[in-house]
Amino acid sequence: MRAIVIDDSRAMRMILRNVLSELGHESVEATNGQEGLDAVKQHGPFELALVDWNMPVMNGYDFVKAVRSDPANDSMKIMMVTTEIETSQVTKALEAGANEYVMKPFTKDALRDKLELLAA
Numbered sequence: 001m002r003a004i005v006i007d008d009s010r011a012m013r014m015i016l017r018n019v020l021s022e023l024g025h026e027s028v029e030a031t032n033g034q035e036g037l038d039a040v041k042q043h044g045p046f047e048l049a050l051v052d053w054n055m056p057v058m059n060g061y062d063f064v065k066a067v068r069s070d071p072a073n074d075s076m077k078i079m080m081v082t083t084e085i086e087t088s089q090v091t092k093a094l095e096a097g098a099n100e101y102v103m104k105p106f107t108k109d110a111l112r113d114k115l116e117l118l119a120a
């Protein structure tokens, strides 16, 4: 699977990309929603986007809305990766077109389980 990891935390991007790599998935990265959107336009659609919620320039929610406004990206699965415990934010992201979410901190097994749900 070809994935894009969008997160303003360098450490989190590394963790996510390492887990993806261990699970056999290639990935690229972007540091905010706008950068992610540019990468999707230039190199996408990707099969999967792992998207942080809180980021400068463009947050994860606005990224989801922008991606879902273009039918060319319909096949791209979006998983929110968030520390937010407010379920309302997750609900908002799912309503905007995100497919799944995983809460930080997560284990490799938890992420793998979520990815399998997405692939099913």
Ligand SMILES: [Mg+2]
Pocket: 007, 008, 009, 052, 053, 054, 055
């Ligand atoms: Mg962040």
